[in-house]
Amino acid sequence: MEDTRVALVVLIPLLGSIVSYALGRAAPKVAGALATAAVATAFYFVVSLWQALEGGQSFTFTLSSWLSFADVRLPLELYFDKLSAVMCLVVTGVGSLIHLYSIGYMAEDESRPRFFSYLNLFIASMLILVLGKSLPVIFIGWEGVGLCSYLLIGFWYTNPDFASAGRKAFVMNRIGDLGFLVAMAILYHSCGSLDITVLNRPEVLARVPSEMGLIAGIALFLAATGKSAQLPLFTWLPDAMAGPTPVSALIHAATMVTAGIYLMARMFGVIELDPLVPAIILWTAFATSAIAALIAISQNDIKKVLAYSTVSQLGFMFLAVGVGAYSVALFHVVTHAFFKACLFMSAGSVIHGCHHEQDMRRMGGLARSMPLTCLSYGAATLAIAGIAPFAGYFSKHAILESLAHAHNPYLHGYSELIGLGATAIAICTAFYMTRSFILTFLGSYRGEGHPHEAPMVMTAPVLVLAALSVVGGVVLHHGFFTYLQGPLPPVAEHSGGGIVGYVLGSLPGLLGIAAAYALFVIAPAVKDQIRNALWVGEKLSSRKFYLDEVLGLLVIAPIRGLSGVVSRVLDQSVSIGTGNAIGGISRAVGELTCRVTTGQVSTYVLWMFASAALLLYCFLPVR
Amino acid sequence: MSFMEFVIAAVGIASAIGVVGFRNPLSSAFSLIVHLLAVAGLYALLGAHFLAVSQVVVYAGAIMVLVLFVLMLLNLKSESGRRIGIIRSAITVGIGLVIFLAVSGPMLAQFDNLPQATLDHNIKASEGGVKAIGELLYSKYMVQFELSSLVLLVGVVGAVMLAKRKNVQLTPREGGLGGAK
Amino acid sequence: MDPISSYLGISCLLFTIGGIGLCLRRNAIVLFMCVEMMLNAVNLAFVAFSKIHGNLDGQVAVFFVMVIAAAESAIGLAIILSVFRSVASIETTDAAELKW
Numbered sequence: 030m031e032d033t034r035v036a037l038v039v040l041i042p043l044l045g046s047i048v049s050y051a052l053g054r055a056a057p058k059v060a061g062a063l064a065t066a067a068v069a070t071a072f073y074f075v076v077s078l079w080q081a082l083e084g085g086q087s088f089t090f091t092l093s094s095w096l097s098f099a100d101v102r103l104p105l106e107l108y109f110d111k112l113s114a115v116m117c118l119v120v121t122g123v124g125s126l127i128h129l130y131s132i133g134y135m136a137e138d139e140s141r142p143r144f145f146s147y148l149n150l151f152i153a154s155m156l157i158l159v160l161g162k163s164l165p166v167i168f169i170g171w172e173g174v175g176l177c178s179y180l181l182i183g184f185w186y187t188n189p190d191f192a193s194a195g196r197k198a199f200v201m202n203r204i205g206d207l208g209f210l211v212a213m214a215i216l217y218h219s220c221g222s223l224d225i226t227v228l229n230r231p232e233v234l235a236r237v238p239s240e241m242g243l244i245a246g247i248a249l250f251l252a253a254t255g256k257s258a259q260l261p262l263f264t265w266l267p268d269a270m271a272g273p274t275p276v277s278a279l280i281h282a283a284t285m286v287t288a289g290i291y292l293m294a295r296m297f298g299v300i301e302l303d304p305l306v307p308a309i310i311l312w313t314a315f316a317t318s319a320i321a322a323l324i325a326i327s328q329n330d331i332k333k334v335l336a337y338s339t340v341s342q343l344g345f346m347f348l349a350v351g352v353g354a355y356s357v358a359l360f361h362v363v364t365h366a367f368f369k370a371c372l373f374m375s376a377g378s379v380i381h382g383c384h385h386e387q388d389m390r391r392m393g394g395l396a397r398s399m400p401l402t403c404l405s406y407g408a409a410t411l412a413i414a415g416i417a418p419f420a421g422y423f424s425k426h427a428i429l430e431s432l433a434h435a436h437n438p439y440l441h442g443y444s445e446l447i448g449l450g451a452t453a454i455a456i457c458t459a460f461y462m463t464r465s466f467i468l469t470f471l472g473s474y475r476g477e478g479h480p481h482e483a484p485m486v487m488t489a490p491v492l493v494l495a496a497l498s499v500v501g502g503v504v505l506h507h508g509f510f511t512y513l514q515g516p517l518p519p520v521a522e523h524s525g526g527g528i529v530g531y532v533l534g535s536l537p538g539l540l541g542i543a544a545a546y547a548l549f550v551i552a553p554a555v556k557d558q559i560r561n562a563l564w565v566g567e568k569l570s571s572r573k574f575y576l577d578e579v580l581g582l583l584v585i586a587p588i589r590g591l592s593g594v595v596s597r598v599l600d601q602s603v604s605i606g607t608g609n610a611i612g613g614i615s616r617a618v619g620e621l622t623c624r625v626t627t628g629q630v631s632t633y634v635l636w637m638f639a640s641a642a643l644l645l646y647c648f649l650p651v652r
Numbered sequence: 653m654s655f656m657e658f659v660i661a662a663v664g665i666a667s668a669i670g671v672v673g674f675r676n677p678l679s680s681a682f683s684l685i686v687h688l689l690a691v692a693g694l695y696a697l698l699g700a701h702f703l704a705v706s707q708v709v710v711y712a713g714a715i716m717v718l719v720l721f722v723l724m725l726l727n728l729k730s731e732s733g734r735r736i737g738i739i740r741s742a743i744t745v746g747i748g749l750v751i752f753l754a755v756s757g758p759m760l761a762q763f764d765n766l767p768q769a770t771l772d773h774n775i776k777a778s779e780g781g782v783k784a785i786g787e788l789l790y791s792k793y794m795v796q797f798e799l800s801s802l803v804l805l806v807g808v809v810g811a812v813m814l815a816k817r818k819n820v821q822l823t824p825r826e827g828g829l830g831g832a833k
Numbered sequence: 834m835d836p837i838s839s840y841l842g843i844s845c846l847l848f849t850i851g852g853i854g855l856c857l858r859r860n861a862i863v864l865f866m867c868v869e870m871m872l873n874a875v876n877l878a879f880v881a882f883s884k885i886h887g888n889l890d891g892q893v894a895v896f897f898v899m900v901i902a903a904a905e906s907a908i909g910l911a912i913i914l915s916v917f918r919s920v921a922s923i924e925t926t927d928a929a930e931l932k933w
Binding site (some may be wrong): 687 | 843846847850851854856867877889890892899900901905908917
């Protein structure tokens with residue numbers, strides 16, 4: 030049924046974007062509060078819509094008829110059902126907390142109005158993405174968040190490295206967008222509609238021919254790869270840490286990167302058209318997750334650790350997608366939003382307190398000077414490590430369980446391998462997160478200057494998120510999967526197995542924590558010995574497995590060569606040459622014909638009579 | 653065609669050629685006066701008596717006098733020696749021929765079918781006389797008549813404005829009245 | 834050719850001669866006189882047609898043409914005088930600055 034609140038959810042942050050920029054130029058202090066208020070208002074409307082949602086109901090709102098010609102109907106429609114509700118709650122809820130945090134983080138920055146304007150614009154785009162009723166509308170939001178990501182990563186654009194990081198993110202996103210467009214084309218051609226409520230019906234999907242189904246599925250996954258940073262399009266995410274920390278928290282932890290998961294979940298019918306597609310998703314996600322975890326072990330910049338951790342966790346979510354457990358993946362989206370945003374924001378507080386120092390080797394002992402931040406970071410670390418009863422445990426455990434129950438023909442015999450691998454990755458995750466905690470907060474301070482706790486406006490949101498990371502899982506995990514059974518296929522519900530089950534499930538996490546504690550606190554010498562022994566691994570890890578270089582060679586160099594040829598040959602000779610030639614012809618003709626105007630009256634009279642004679646000859650019947 | 657008509661027509665055509673042909677503009681002017689009188693004769697032969705008289709009075713009498721005045725005012729010598737090229741002359745005569753053929757062609761094509769008209773050498777007062785034309789002018793062509801008076805007014809005013817002597821020095825030539833202000 | 838057609842033929846001839854004069858002569862006043870000649874040719878045609886049709890509308894037209902020709906001659910000659918004052922010549926070849 031139609032409900033205006035759906036439109037308000039999107040339009041208020043959009044308005045906030047414009048207004049906070051306009052007003053912020055006059056009074057910079059107002060910009061942050063205004064932007065936060067806008068997102069909070071959107072959150073309020075989302076909550077009210079969510080409360081009103083019952084059963085298989087959904088709310089829609091048509092913004093405009095947009096494309097409507099011949100027999101093509103592609104209206105701009107918004108759609109709010111249970112899946113959208115979950116996503117919107119995360120986006121607006123975590124979003125408003127991050128806006129609040131940014132007021133403190135960006136307090137000394139002169140371009141604050143622009144920052145908050147972009148942040149609101151991002152929220153609006155993300156909401157369009159999540160609320161879109163048809164693929165083109167989702168694509169609008171898709172592009173919008175890509176744009177805002179570019180704008181916000183390169184926010185301090187005067188630094189050329191930051192600007193090129195933004196550009197790299199945008200270009201890689203764009204490659205994914207190609208997949209989106211291909212999938213849209215195939216689906217429209219076969220099914221005649223791009224509406225998501227139509228496209229998931231089996232009778233509609235049956236119209237897609239089998240080869241096209243494979244291509245469409247792969248294309249959609251390509252789009253998700255670009256947005257959610259999976260192989261081979263994930264190298265932009267660590268570079269994106271060049272942006273301000275609230276940006277990293279919002280976009281690259283909680284929301285934009287989850288857009289890929291959302292797309293997969295919405296289009297699950299298309300994904301499952303050809304069983305090869307989920308298998309590809311699974312393997313890609315596995316490889317990504319493993320590589321990212323291995324790289325994260327050797328990173329020294331606290332934000333980079335978190336960035337690779339995000340890539341790894343996204344890989345986990347895609348693992349769940351690959352076995353068809355979409356609601357499990359979404360559950361991990363929610364919990365990941367809690368603890369990753371908390372981690373990033375705590376890191377931001379640390380950076381802020383250490384006067385923009387990001388290298389962990391120059392931190393340490395901050396537990397004493399920043400107790401609240403330390404508490405939050407620790408809680409979130411336990412969550413990401415998968416320790417019961419923290420939030421991350423429930424979602425990770427659910428993923429691992431769903432892996433065990435996969436029945437994809439392409440995965441025969443490999444499902445145990447993947448399950449083991451995923452568990453190993455979980456141990457790794459716990460290991461490097463604990464390492465970062467130890468390096469940052471324990472021990473003694475290795476840097477210069479006097480670190481101080483962040484102001485309340487920054488620590489309050491962080492504490493809220495930390496609390497959510499603690500209790501979120503316990504509260505949500507019972508009803509979550511059944512809640513989403515309307516829009517998404519059902520998952521087998523597994524019992525928690527009691528206390529024993531919890532302990533067993535937390536084992537990988539505990540192992541990782543113990544290993545990190547042992548190596549970094551108890552016996553640092555052993556750590557150095559191991560590092561020297563594994564020097565190959567360390568090299569690979571710290572050089573990010575040379576992925577950037579490989580991509581540069583395989584992709585960027587040929588494109589540069591081609592564009593050089595095109596610009597020299599085509600542009601110079603053909604385009605400019607043609608233009609000059611036409612101009613030359615024009616001038617020659619002009620110079621020839623302008624001689625008619627001799628200025629002599631007799632010439633003009635002669636021409637006049639000649640024309641008159643011609644006309645007379647034409648119109649009078651001369652014998 | 654009677655002898656009278658033939659002579660008058662011949663005079664008209666000859667003087668027309670004279671207007672175009674004479675080098676001296678004064679000779680051209682006099683030739684034009686003769687032409688106008690000849691045409692007036694043709695009008696009379698066609699029974700347009702009022703027009704014949706007004707042709708003599710207005711055209712030959714007033715307009716040509718004005719032209720002669722201006723010619724005298726400018727006190728010109730004959731046209732300077734630059735001759736018009738042969739090519740231009742040929743082209744012009746050619747075009748003239750084409751125009752002549754174009755205009756007279758339709759007529760020549762059907763000269764059998766033109767309505768016959770009788771030429772009356774007796775001057776009849778009713779036909780083409782002042783009364784007849786006056787009746788037409790003041791009834792059917794009233795508006796045009798009034799408007800033409802407006803045109804004449806504009807013409808007078810315009811001519812005075814244009815010809816008024818402004819404060820300019822003439823270039824040293826015997827043109828006009830010298831350098832008088 | 835019947836009599837009345839010969840008048841029309843004369844009219845055409847006079848018109849053509851006037852036109853040729855317009856193209857060939859350089860003196861502004863002679864150009865003006867050629868235009869007057871063309872007008873006269875047209876007047877002759879009008880009168881001839883009036884004779885053919887048997888009513889006087891053609892002659893009234895001639896009347897108006899004469900009125901306009903009078904006004905036009907006044908203004909035309911005044912213009913020639915003005916031009917003469919700035920260019921000091923009434924040959925059209927001397928006032929040919931508006932060219933490429």
